Amino acid sequence: MSATADHAEERTNPAARLGFEPGQVVQEIGFDDDVDHELREGIEAIIGQDLVDEEYDDVADGVVLWFRDEDGDLTDALVDTISLLEDGGVIWLLTPKTGRDGYIEPSDISDAAQTAGLSQTKSISVAKEWSGSRLVAPKAGRR
Numbered sequence: 641m642s643a644t645a646d647h648a649e650e651r652t653n654p655a656a657r658l659g660f661e662p663g664q665v666v667q668e669i670g671f672d673d674d675v676d677h678e679l680r681e682g683i684e685a686i687i688g689q690d691l692v693d694e695e696y697d698d699v700a701d702g703v704v705l706w707f708r709d710e711d712g713d714l715t716d717a718l719v720d721t722i723s724l725l726e727d728g729g730v731i732w733l734l735t736p737k738t739g740r741d742g743y744i745e746p747s748d749i750s751d752a753a754q755t756a757g758l759s760q761t762k763s764i765s766v767a768k769e770w771s772g773s774r775l776v777a778p779k780a781g782r783r
Contacts, residue, residue, distance in 0.1 A: 655682030657764055658732055658772065660702055667692045667724055669717075670706035674742075675734075676767035680704075699726045706734050706770075708742025714749070718756035722777050731758065731775040732766075740769055749773055 660666055660683055668680070668691040683704065684690055692700065703721050707714060721731055733749065736742040746763070753760050758775040766772035 653682040653685060654766060655679055655686055657766070658683065658686075658702075658774075659730070660686050662686065662688045664701035665689075665692060665696075665698075666702045666704060667694070667696050667700040668704045668706070669694050669721060669724075670708075670711060670734075672706065674708075674736075674769070675706050676770050679734075679767045679770070696724075699729070700724055701726050701729050703729070703731045704734060705731055707744070708736055709744050710742060714744065714752035715755045718752055718758060718775070722756065722758070725777065729777070731777075733773040733775055734766060734770045735773070737765070737769055737771050 664687045666683060666687055671693070680691060691704065703724055705717065705721055707717060711717065718731070718733070725731065733753075735744045735749065750760060753773070753775050758777055760773050760775055762774045764772050764774075
């Protein structure tokens with residue numbers, strides 16, 4: 641796909657910015673009434689299948705974690721999420737934007753990610769009400 645086509649897809653499907661690819665298994669955690677349904681549908685359109693839910697019992701290529709301030713301890717949630725990922729998988733932590741109910745300070749996200757052993761590689765606006773932080777685990781050591 642050309643760079644121009646990539647940019648056109650990003651405008652028509654904001655989920656394209658998350659980097660998921662066809663055939664990937666993406667697990668969704670923290671689904672509630674306030675999630676962005678257009679973003680969810682966009683991810684499903686890209687991967688070509690439904691998102692798997694919290695009951696999925698295998699590893700996933702990526703995780704979408706909807707998280708709000710009142711959802712508990714972010715570090716604990718991230719540590720739990722790491723175990724769900726395939727090596728090289730990515731976590732998209734989706735949090736309410738500034739001024740919205742459930743907003744989480746960027747410094748709190750950074751601290752929780754570091755404590756959980758994750759690196760934050762980018763932060764973007766993913767939907768009208770939601771920001772996304774791309775988190776990756778260090779590569780597993782070779783044995």
